[in-house]
Amino acid sequence: xxxxxxxxxxxxxxxxxxxAAVARQLETxxxxxxxxxxxxxxLMKYAAITQTAAPSHPKKCTIICCAxxxxxxxxxxxxxxxxxxxxxxxxxxSRGAVANALSNFADSELVVADLGIAAPTDHLPGLLSRKxxxxxxxxxxxxxMTREQAIRAVETGIELAASAAAEGFCCFLPGEMGIANxxxxxxxxATFCGLAPExxxxxxxxxxxxxxxxxxxVVRQSLRMNQPDPRDGLDVxxxxxxxxxxxxxxxxLGAAARHAFVVIDGxxxxxxxxxxxxxxxxxxxxLMASHQAAEPAHLAMLDKLGLTPYMDMKxxxxxxxxxxxxxxLLDAAVLARDHLQxxxxxxxFHTEAMPPKTAPVTDKTFDFYLQTFPEPSRTAMEACxxxxxxxxxxxxxxxxxxxIAVELAGILDDDRPxxxxxxxxxxxxxxxxxxxxxxxxxAFAQHAGADVTVAxxxxxxxxTEAFDFGRAAAEELSFSLPLLAVxxxxxxxxxxxxxxxxxxxxxxxxxxxxxxxxxxxxxxRVPAEYQAETAALLGAIIAGAHNHSLIVLDGEATExxxxxxxxxxxxVRPYILHVxxxxxRLDMTVGGGCVACxxxxxxxxxxxxxxxxxxxxxxxxxxxxxxxxAGRQIE
Numbered sequence: 001x002x003x004x005x006x007x008x009x010x011x012x013x014x015x016x017x018x019x020a021a022v023a024r025q026l027e028t029x030x031x032x033x034x035x036x037x038x039x040x041x042x043l044m045k046y047a048a049i050t051q052t053a054a055p056s057h058p059k060k061c062t063i064i065c066c067a068x069x070x071x072x073x074x075x076x077x078x079x080x081x082x083x084x085x086x087x088x089x090x091x092x093x094s095r096g097a098v099a100n101a102l103s104n105f106a107d108s109e110l111v112v113a114d115l116g117i118a119a120p121t122d123h124l125p126g127l128l129s130r131k132x133x134x135x136x137x138x139x140x141x142x143x144x145m146t147r148e149q150a151i152r153a154v155e156t157g158i159e160l161a162a163s164a165a166a167e168g169f170c171c172f173l174p175g176e177m178g179i180a181n182x183x184x185x186x187x188x189x190a191t192f193c194g195l196a197p198e199x200x201x202x203x204x205x206x207x208x209x210x211x212x213x214x215x216x217x218v219v220r221q222s223l224r225m226n227q228p229d230p231r232d233g234l235d236v237x238x239x240x241x242x243x244x245x246x247x248x249x250x251x252x253l254g255a256a257a258r259h260a261f262v263v264i265d266g267x268x269x270x271x272x273x274x275x276x277x278x279x280x281x282x283x284x285x286x287l288m289a290s291h292q293a294a295e296p297a298h299l300a301m302l303d304k305l306g307l308t309p310y311m312d313m314k315x316x317x318x319x320x321x322x323x324x325x326x327x328x329l330l331d332a333a334v335l336a337r338d339h340l341q342x343x344x345x346x347x348x349f350h351t352e353a354m355p356p357k358t359a360p361v362t363d364k365t366f367d368f369y370l371q372t373f374p375e376p377s378r379t380a381m382e383a384c385x386x387x388x389x390x391x392x393x394x395x396x397x398x399x400x401x402x403x404i405a406v407e408l409a410g411i412l413d414d415d416r417p418x419x420x421x422x423x424x425x426x427x428x429x430x431x432x433x434x435x436x437x438x439x440x441x442x443a444f445a446q447h448a449g450a451d452v453t454v455a456x457x458x459x460x461x462x463x464t465e466a467f468d469f470g471r472a473a474a475e476e477l478s479f480s481l482p483l484l485a486v487x488x489x490x491x492x493x494x495x496x497x498x499x500x501x502x503x504x505x506x507x508x509x510x511x512x513x514x515x516x517x518x519x520x521x522x523x524x525r526v527p528a529e530y531q532a533e534t535a536a537l538l539g540a541i542i543a544g545a546h547n548h549s550l551i552v553l554d555g556e557a558t559e560x561x562x563x564x565x566x567x568x569x570x571x572v573r574p575y576i577l578h579v580x581x582x583x584x585r586l587d588m589t590v591g592g593g594c595v596a597c598x599x600x601x602x603x604x605x606x607x608x609x610x611x612x613x614x615x616x617x618x619x620x621x622x623x624x625x626x627x628x629x630a631g632r633q634i635e
Contacts, residue, residue, distance in 0.1 A: 007257045063175070066244060076214060078208075113156075161250065171327065173262075174264070189274070314399025332601075349452040369569070398609060485552040519565075550576075552577045
């Protein structure tokens, strides 16, 4: 029996008993859901895979598999084939690639392996040499590799997973580097998902329209020439795949055989997952789909795998980019479970009580904020964007991470905001937090490194005073903190998670989700029991943004109020970070800042990108010769 056959034989279904036990731990004493949404499903899956009802924080290993593709000769990328070895050097010498930055963010061990770089690599320190050949052959004119080479690529991945598992790693984040690999992956997607080349092929490294037309025809030609058999994963890999794609297939299989968790990234790792699924239908049970990639076929691939993405960050880059961020969600879920199961008393929060009477807010006070709202620094934003465009990656490939960094640069008037920015969570409540809410808020705040202030409102006070209370609370924090998360809690202990959000949705939105009322009228339309908290949150958003803080929103209730704030005061828009559902697809209904704290971690990921990555010139990597990067990127 070969290593591949033996590995497949050892893969068993995950332990649903452990999954069910964890599900019960994430419910109230009466069996009600506590509102963690997809995080609950994620933690249940992790428990089932690792076969434990008390899952611990995963020890993570990022494995970047590097190989060249013969089909690069067809000019299907914005970058020359020499980029593969240059980027491999960047991982190991300059340490300035996105894989370096986000493995730092994810606290993941970074391993780099040469499966088939078309250049000598003996000079690269720390590189795992597993070279099968100096690149694949051109799949547009024949098979990319032999069947023996395909098996060797997969078995190399199995060996890498086995070696890492022996060192205690239980969570794998496979990534890839190989110019033209999205062309191979498009062929894989077309084969397994039954897609026409036009639907399977995307821009990859952000190529021009003309080069995209060439790429589509190359995919068409490769499929017509090779006729890969979707019933045989090795046949697909052999004919149109890549050595790094085969290695990732093996990592998935090797991890599954050892009850380890695999977070797949974007388009190329999904191609590897489809090959793994063709080899054994049990493979997807061990996978987490991190995000929805910008490549057009990615959703069809995930659907074929039976997986749902947890984020939509508009990424068009591999290197374990999305998986390094998404695995942070698993860290948060594990920490939340730990807090819920702890017998220790939940930590106390700093509390601000609304005074018996405050100075009334007049139209003159409100007009002051509207008329003196600062504009973000365009100079800092342009300088920040120029640096991001010249980081060693395809241009505009990091989607919302780039947008977060640029907006923060403008807010702080700093073209390169530093890591570890100070942050706080300001949570408005009309009563005591329930014990479960207190533990969850503490867990997510700990995860995000945020201090928590609970602002307690007094019932029956005028809404102008509630607004002023929120304004003063946010102003005090935002004077010294550039990041301010804001949240509401449920008003009653026994209220199911999402009760307040549902009431605000029904009162303030049309059925299609659009705002129902003019901004100046909406507060009077809020259900009476929620008006004071709404007014206070409105004051906090406007005052915090006015003081140059980035306001990070929590769940649906804060989203609705913030949308009205943006129509009331359009100048506040650049200062607000919408987290769910714009960036995260978690369906979390719990309040208390849990979603907002995950948003704070997205900011941390953006700051790692900005501070840890090196430019093309610093890393000595070739720049784009096609698409929007050509001329904008400087070598």
